Amino acid sequence: TQLLEQSPQFLSIQEGENLTVYCNSSSVFSSLQWYRQEPGEGPVLLVTVVTGGEVKKLKRLTFQFGDARKDSSLHITAAQPGDTGLYLCAGARQGAQKLVFGQGTRLTINP
Amino acid sequence: DAGVIQSPRHEVTEMGQEVTLRCKPISGHDYLFWYRQTMMRGLELLIYFNNNVPIDDSGMPEDRFSAKMPNASFSTLKIQPSEPRDSAVYFCASRLRWGGEAFFGQGTRLTVV
Numbered sequence: 766t767q768l769l770e771q772s773p774q775f776l777s778i779q780e781g782e783n784l785t786v787y788c789n790s791s792s793v794f795s796s797l798q799w800y801r802q803e804p805g806e807g808p809v810l811l812v813t814v815v816t817g818g819e820v821k822k823l824k825r826l827t828f829q830f831g832d833a834r835k836d837s838s839l840h841i842t843a844a845q846p847g848d849t850g851l852y853l854c855a856g857a858r859q860g861a862q863k864l865v866f867g868q869g870t871r872l873t874i875n876p
Numbered sequence: 877d878a879g880v881i882q883s884p885r886h887e888v889t890e891m892g893q894e895v896t897l898r899c900k901p902i903s904g905h906d907y908l909f910w911y912r913q914t915m916m917r918g919l920e921l922l923i924y925f926n927n928n929v930p931i932d933d934s935g936m937p938e939d940r941f942s943a944k945m946p947n948a949s950f951s952t953l954k955i956q957p958s959e960p961r962d963s964a965v966y967f968c969a970s971r972l973r974w975g976g977e978a979f980f981g982q983g984t985r986l987t988v989v
Contacts, residue, residue, distance in 0.1 A: 807980025
């Protein structure tokens, strides 16, 4: 059983469309991170959210941490082919030190 | 700093052979993590170290797997004997402090035939 459930697992859309990826858990997290991974490389950090209800923006990407700190979402506006990749959420539960990852959302943006 | 360095990048070995994966974390980072990534199971945490001490190895699949960190600049993950189901990409990551960014190496793609 995955501690962090991501949905959808696969998403293929056209350039210019908007999309949202979700990361859900029944556990409370002290912080949650989003990473992006390209083929043949390790994941690279995009953002860290630590406060319930927090919203962070990174150009066309908007990240939100749920009020109860159990879930998070990543919204991409006007997706571009360069956004293609594997998006992973990761977090450590309160009182624990393990950094665990969701299974990822494999995003493909078609020109 | 050159980032987290893993070697080898690719390893092909026969079932039953010993495999050793190597990792050099970023200098000054207190935490080191070993992960395994497969299509089926995603990125799984195998073990992590804090200040060279193994803290949690509950993710290590079985006794065939072992990890060491003899000093702050080097860690190994050993599989003995290797099996085809061990085929995966193994990542090492290091972190400066708790809650900070985890920096990943480029991974070792292991194929056991």
